[in-house]
Amino acid sequence: MAKIHTHYDNLKVARGAPQEVVRAAYKALSQKYHPDKNQGDEKAARIMAIVNTAYNILSDPVRRKEHDEWIASEEWEVEWLESSGEDNPRPRGENWQAPSPARQRRRWLREPRWWLGMLGGVALGGACALLLVKQPRLLPSALAFTPKQETVPALTSVPGPDPDAWAMPSGAKTPPAPVKALxxxxxxxxxxxxxxxxxxxxxxxxxxxxxxxxxxxxxxxxxxxxxxxxxxxxxxxxxxxxxxxxxxxxxxxxxxxxxxxxxxxxxxxxxxxxxxxxxxxxxxxxxxxxxxxxxxxxxxxxxxx
Known part of the structure; x- marks a missing residue:
């Protein structure tokens, strides 16, 4: 499984490291990349900014818990992508910062797979409901319409019943005569x-x-x-x-x-x-x-x- 770069990696400590270990690692990295000791070194300044951000998050119990939850979510997503044959997620750079849980939820809402799954579930539920509910006149009612009443001149003046009347219901309660074919x-x-x-x-x-x-x-x-x-x-x-x-x-x-x-x-x-x-x-x-x-x-x- 692809490795997720976290603030623990930025401080070079284990994920379950206690606060004393986190604080000691931060001090060691600060002494190495502090701007006073690396004047004019842009790389050292960039690394020091990343170390400060990592320590600020891991030293705060609430923010550290949110970061741990985000790590678990990312690892689950990477494992799912790898098992489904999709590409690995984008690599993390040194300037990477963990998104907040609210931002993470918004990212899932923007995913097309999430919306397709929701729409598929709704469509499947509707189809099952139609199959379970017995409505024999559902299709005729859906196709029925009321045409505009217009006066149409008669095609013939010969009186008598409609020669095709046997093939259509007359509107009475008596069912039409059965049609026999030879x-x-x-x-x-x-x-x-x-x-x-x-x-x-x-x-x-x-x-x-x-x-x-x-x-x-x-x-x-x-x-x-x-x-x-x-x-x-x-x-x-x-x-x-x-x-x-x-x-x-x-x-x-x-x-x-x-x-x-x-x-x-x-x-x-x-x-x-x-x-x-x-x-x-x-x-x-x-x-x-x-x-x-x-x-x-x-x-x-x-x-x-």
């Missing part, structure tokens, strides 16, 4: 020529029964994730081939709907709960092309492919 997902199937290798060429559906004659759900599969929040529209109007559709629940990793949509047709799959879904589909090869695919597969088998 998420709609649409799959538009592009037109594509059937492929024997990738499309479904079986004459029966996965449930073992023939493919349905109309668009709809395929029987035998359970209806999962029932609800009223989502609807999926499968638009197969641009595709001349029927498609087999699966609605896959991404959260559960399972299929919750199995449907069949005719070529150039459309099907709405409703009754789904809110969630994340993926629409998967395959083209279903018709009976005419199915025979061609069967013949093609037989030829490839005979050729050794």
């Amino acid at each position: 998420a709609v997902t649409q799959l538009v199937v592009p037109a594509r020529q059937p492929e024997c290798d990738t499309d479904l060429t079986t004459p029966a559906a996965p449930n073992g029964e023939p493919w349905p004659e109309q668009s709809g759900y395929i029987s035998g599969y359970p209806l999962g994730n029932s609800g009223r929040e989502m609807t999926v529209v499968v638009d197969n109007s641009a595709n001349p081939n029927p498609v087999f559709v699966k609605i896959h629940d991404l959260d559960r990793g399972s299929n919750v709907r199995h449907a069949y949509v005719l070529g150039s047709g459309m099907l709405t799959i409703d009754g789904l709960a809110a969630g994340k879904y993926e629409v998967r589909y395959q083209n279903v090869v018709g009976s005419a092309l199915r025979a061609e695919c069967k013949t093609k597969a037989a030829r490839q088998a005979d050729a050794g492919f």
Whole structure:
């Protein structure tokens, strides 16, 4: 820790030295640097002035106690500055004099760290108070204002209720009707020529029964994730081939709907709960092309492919 230069150092005595030792040290230094023995020596005169000031303070019990308190305060500050990584306090010269306790307090009040700490404490206390006090209408009250009343010409002369009135409180005690939202997902199937290798060429559906004659759900599969929040529209109007559709629940990793949509047709799959879904589909090869695919597969088998 950096050393604090004190009046004890000026008299070359220990801090706890009794008054007899302080008086003897003062006499010894006075005989050495007295102006009568050092006429014309400015350095000796300067040192003698410092010695006189030090003795006047240390010989007075009240002033010596204040000086001891100031030393303790300075040492604490130096230790704090060194532990926080800041620069050491300014060095003391030979003309240094200890400030009074009142001056020391004023110096602390001028410190930016003191004021920042006070402001931070007040801000933290205010934030805690706001969190502890339950005032659900605090934010609306703070943002509310009374606009200037002006006469605005009507935008339309058609009588009737406000079409957006359902979204705003009417001022009555009855709460507004709940707003219901329906998420709609649409799959538009592009037109594509059937492929024997990738499309479904079986004459029966996965449930073992023939493919349905109309668009709809395929029987035998359970209806999962029932609800009223989502609807999926499968638009197969641009595709001349029927498609087999699966609605896959991404959260559960399972299929919750199995449907069949005719070529150039459309099907709405409703009754789904809110969630994340993926629409998967395959083209279903018709009976005419199915025979061609069967013949093609037989030829490839005979050729050794």
